[in-house]
Amino acid sequence: MRSMASPTLLRWLLIATTLLPAAMAGSAASFAQAPGGESAAMGPADQAVRSGDFVRAAALLRKLAETENPEAQYRLASLYRTGRGIPQDDLLAFKWMKAAAERNHGRAQFNLAEMYLAGRGVAPDVAGAKLWLQKAASRGNDEAAKLLTEISMPRRIEPGAPGAVRPPSDGVLRVPGKADASSRPGSTKDPLDQRAEILTAAARGQTDALRKLISSGTGITAKDDDGNTALMLAASAGRRDTVNMLISARADINAENHLGERPLMLAAAGGHADIVGGLLGQGADLAARNRGGDNALTLATRGCHEQVVKVLINHGAEAGVVLDHGTTPLMIAAAACPLNLLEFLISSGAQVDGFDDRKRTALWFAADRGNAGAVLALLKHKADQRSPDTDGRTPLLIALENGNGDAAQILIGNQADLEGRTLAGNTPLILAAKSGMNDIVDRLLKQGARPDQRNNFGYSALMIASQEGRADVARTLLNAGADRTLRNKKRETAADIAMASGHPEIAPLLK
DSSP: OOOOOOHHHHHHHHHHHHHHHHHHHHHTGGGGOOOGGGHHHHHHHHHHHHTTOHHHHHHHHHHHHTTTOHHHHHHHHHHHHHTSSSOOOHHHHHHHHHHHHHTTOHHHHHHHHHHHHHTSSSOOOHHHHHHHHHHHHHTTOHHHHHHHHHHHSOOOOOTTSTTOOOOOTTOSOOOTTOOOGGGSTTOOOOHHHHHHHHHHHHHHTOHHHHHHHHHTTOOTTOBOTTOOBHHHHHHHHTOHHHHHHHHHTTOOTTOOOTTSOOHHHHHHHHTOHHHHHHHHHTTOOSSOOOTTSOOHHHHHHHTTOHHHHHHHHHTTOOTTOOOGGGOOHHHHHHHHOOHHHHHHHHHTTOOTTOBOTTOOBHHHHHHHHTOHHHHHHHHHTTOOSSOOOTTSOOHHHHHHHTTOHHHHHHHHTTTOOTTOOOTTOOOHHHHHHHHTOHHHHHHHHHTTOOTTOBOTTSOBHHHHHHHHTOHHHHHHHHHTTOOTTOOOTTSOOHHHHHHHTTOTTTGGGGO
16 A cells, blocks of 8 residues: 655645755856855866856766765755756765765755755655754754744644644643733634744744734743744844843743754854853853753854854863763864864863774864864874874875875875875875875875885785876886886786776886
8 A cells, every 4th residue: 555645744845845946946056156165176167067068067076076075065966956967866966965964064954954855865854854954044044944943833733623632731831920822811823823923933033023922921932843942943043132032031041852952052053152152141051962962062163163162162161072982072173174263172171182982083083074274283283193093094094095185295294104004904105096196196205105015905006096097196106116017916917907997098008
């Protein structure tokens, strides 16, 4: 028997289906609007779009997306959604949109929520959509806040309808001393309507309307389906005046939603320093953690909100707090945040060489994500770059493995271990050859790296370069004396590997 979607889910599918075309129509325009820090990397793709060459744009974006560039991932997802330059593919659109959203790309978070609602590239999932709308709303996306409020409102079932259940008499929470509007003679408002009004007004920052609702007896502690109060919604959306009014009306500043999030956490995650300061001044719990183990400080750090981090630490937050699996705020910041935030955390007591349960340090995370500024800041504070993770990868090895050339160059210039090996036996030279970083290959050779070292499978850097079609790297290695006659454990030479890998143009160099 074919399953039927619930009326509630069908309603939100209709909303999302209506919204998606507008979002897709705007995706092409967004190609010329990369954030400042990513504009240089996006330049060639922008030019391809402006010239109408979407095939080239897709190819350029795919290469950047594979380096975990969130802007490129978002744009590539948009092309897959619309089928411009590449075949339309909802599954791949969802994959890349989710990758960008997970790296805090605001527009991707909103679009991913719409995909969850519409069931494009993924099974329809209202709960998943709400999660991403919350994240987008916390970054100041008013459209996300509006949609989140709408789909989180208690769904009213008309009396007499199948399954209709009236809320209990105490289902609408009240301001002390105020009579419930629905209980007064002549009142015609349904309690669910009242809850919807106060929550909507809070999320939209409609302070005057909210004040009138509260004075008329509407419950200030009403919650949406996810457990968010009016104060939570206002704090998440950055509505300072509304937050102040709700605090004055004695809203609970330490209330929790179903994810264990509190107003302070939501304001911190959204980067709203003024609201964070106000909540702390009223006694918000600084150390509280949500169900995922994050507190206000780590949530602010995940968004690289330097001013919020400063406010929290100045109010007593611990810069060296350790989360589940040994993660620290410094590790979180090292992955994506600017140098200044790392400097502040270190000056506030964060341990430079602390490591998680996989032996990864802040420097490891900076190298892994190619955050050159963070690498510089950590090395300035004597971070240990020779310490490997549980897979044997030092910061230099992970930077080279991911093709992060700038970070690798900095590490090489600061006494990196040039003879280190991964568990598979790959050396820095082998990894640089695989990624096609010829300038780094040349530098490693000049600093004494041995060209004929081989990994656990018997592959030398020359063999790897031949396998990957890196002709320039192969020439550099041969000029440095690499042995073209070596064989791997399959008894293949570099020339054999080049031919088998579809790179016959390299074979003449190897004879």
